[in-house]
Structures are given as structure tokens and as C-alpha cells.
Amino acid sequence: MIKTLKVKIRPYMEEDLEGASKVAYRAFKGTLDAKWAIWGLNRCEKVLVAEIDENIVGVVELESFWFKNILHGYIYYIFVDPDWQRQGVGSALLRGAESYFKEQGAKYIWATTGKRNFKAKKFFEKNKYKNIDPQELKKKYSRREFKYLLWHLYYWSEDVIYLKNIT
């Protein structure tokens, strides 16, 4: 029998810190990304958690910024406990993020991940995020705009950039 997961997406609260931090450590295997993801919990503009049976199993951290008079959303970190991966939790968090950004009036959502993060790349592509070559952005925008944009995307040279139009 196929069991459907009961995933609840809700806003993060301060008392979620311990549970959400545990998930970050497990998802990022204690690397520096785990530290930055935990840092984001109480600092990002909006954080959503995924709960199953009242346990936190995933988190998405969101930021937004104005660029050329348009509001843009950015997925800072998204992570799911390894025991719960590949069961739709990450996609449910992403849908929650998209609803939040739509409500705010954003037209685009950006995400970045490491070139070697095969799982995350597949994940964003499956959710209809388009891989954008930074050279394309460099051609399209002025030097100042390009720098401003990459700064908001926390971009560094080992990253892949994704973009989704949510209008």
C-alpha cells in the first residue's frame, strides 16, 4: 500500500531552533554550510519549516531584494533530513516559498547551489528552475547591476545559478 506523507509547511518559530539545527547538521553533514544554514534561521526575512508528526524534517530560508524596480525572491538554504529525502518534502517547502514570494509581489525566484551538488541541481530542475549562465547575466546587465545581483545571490565561482519566473 502506498502511504501519502502528511507534511505540514508552517513559519519557523524561535523554539524550532534546536530541531531545525539538527536537520541542518544532518543534511549538510556538519560542513560549513550547516553553520551558515543555522545562522540563517533567526536572521533570514522568512523561514518555513516542514513538519511530519510534529517533528521538523526540513527547512527553507528566504530573502528578497529589489532589482530594476522588480521584487526578486532568493532561496538562501533549503534542506531536508536525510531520512526524509526524496519523498516530496523539499518540493513542498519550495511550493511554500513560491506562495510566500507571490504574496509579497515578487516576479522571480533565484537559487544557487554548488556545481557538484548533483541532488540539489536535479531538485531545482525538476521544480522548473532554469539554469542560468552567469555570462548571460553579465551581457544583459551593466557591470554595477551584475555585481549587485550576484551579491544578493551570495554567488561564488563554484556555484550554479537557477531562476524561476513566478508571474
Ligand SMILES: CC(C)(COP(=O)(O)OP(=O)(O)OC[C@H]1O[C@@H](n2cnc3c(N)ncnc32)[C@H](O)[C@@H]1OP(=O)(O)O)[C@@H](O)C(=O)NCCC(=O)NCCS
Ligand atoms: C536538495 C534537497 C533539499 C531535496 O529535498 P527532497 O525532499 O529530497 O526533494 P524531493 O523529494 O521533493 O525531490 C524532488 C525531485 O528532486 C530530484 N531529486 C531529489 N533528490 C534526488 C537524488 N538524491 N538524486 C536524484 N534526484 C533527486 C528528483 O528529480 C526528485 O523528483 P523524483 O523523486 O520524482 O524523481 C535535499 O536533497 C537536501 O536537503 N540536500 C542537502 C542540502 C542541500 O544540498 N540543499 C541545497 C542547497 S541549499
